[in-house]
Amino acid sequence: MARIVFDLDGTLIDSAPDIQAVANATLAGIDKAPLSLAETRSFIGNGAPTFVRRMIAARDVDEALFDGLLAEFKTRYVDAVELTVVFDGVREALDALRRAGHSLGICTNKPIAPTHSVLAHLKMDGLFDAVIGGDSLPVHKPDAAPLQAALEALNSDAAPIYVGDSEVDAQTAVNAAVPFVFYTGGYHKTPLDSIPKQASFDHHTDMVRAIEGLL
Numbered sequence: 001m002a003r004i005v006f007d008l009d010g011t012l013i014d015s016a017p018d019i020q021a022v023a024n025a026t027l028a029g030i031d032k033a034p035l036s037l038a039e040t041r042s043f044i045g046n047g048a049p050t051f052v053r054r055m056i057a058a059r060d061v062d063e064a065l066f067d068g069l070l071a072e073f074k075t076r077y078v079d080a081v082e083l084t085v086v087f088d089g090v091r092e093a094l095d096a097l098r099r100a101g102h103s104l105g106i107c108t109n110k111p112i113a114p115t116h117s118v119l120a121h122l123k124m125d126g127l128f129d130a131v132i133g134g135d136s137l138p139v140h141k142p143d144a145a146p147l148q149a150a151l152e153a154l155n156s157d158a159a160p161i162y163v164g165d166s167e168v169d170a171q172t173a174v175n176a177a178v179p180f181v182f183y184t185g186g187y188h189k190t191p192l193d194s195i196p197k198q199a200s201f202d203h204h205t206d207m208v209r210a211i212e213g214l215l
Ligand SMILES: O=C(O)COP(=O)(O)O
Pocket: 007, 008, 009, 010, 043, 044, 045, 046, 047, 048, 051, 107, 108, 109, 110, 111, 134, 166
């Protein structure tokens, strides 16, 4: 039995196309060129405010527009679910982990409103007993507090594990002193070797094995 907390974007779901569409609708409103999918992926990981800061820096937007653009971005983001897909093998892996008696949670830097809407859209909202978003607390990852809050909400003494796709997730796990399982195929920016981890997997068909190997 373990308490297993997952990152969301780039770990369980490929949400970059929806985030790209939100960014580009926001940029179109101020006559700026759209972001490519690669740019979008490279801006994801530190939450919506950092995403918007990176976006406006990349398109030479006046920083005075930041507050308004962030508000618009977050409003559009709530309904941005149609282009997002669950990575192959994720549903089967989550079902197997639940059947084995583990309790599951989410700790993401995605704002909590779009987190709830995309989980509901994908019919995954019943799988997790704790869901913490990037604006659920006054601090976000890599601060340890959101991961600790998700683990505490799972409400047991079982061993904790965090599963994520980025250097931000790895640092969060280090800060919380929680073992980290790394998915290599998500949105990480730094070289694989530089990411501290206790286990890793390249395909979600190997996710359960990577997690249970640590127990
Ligand atoms: O929204 C973000 O910037 C990142 O989201 P994640 O923490 O689920 O990877």
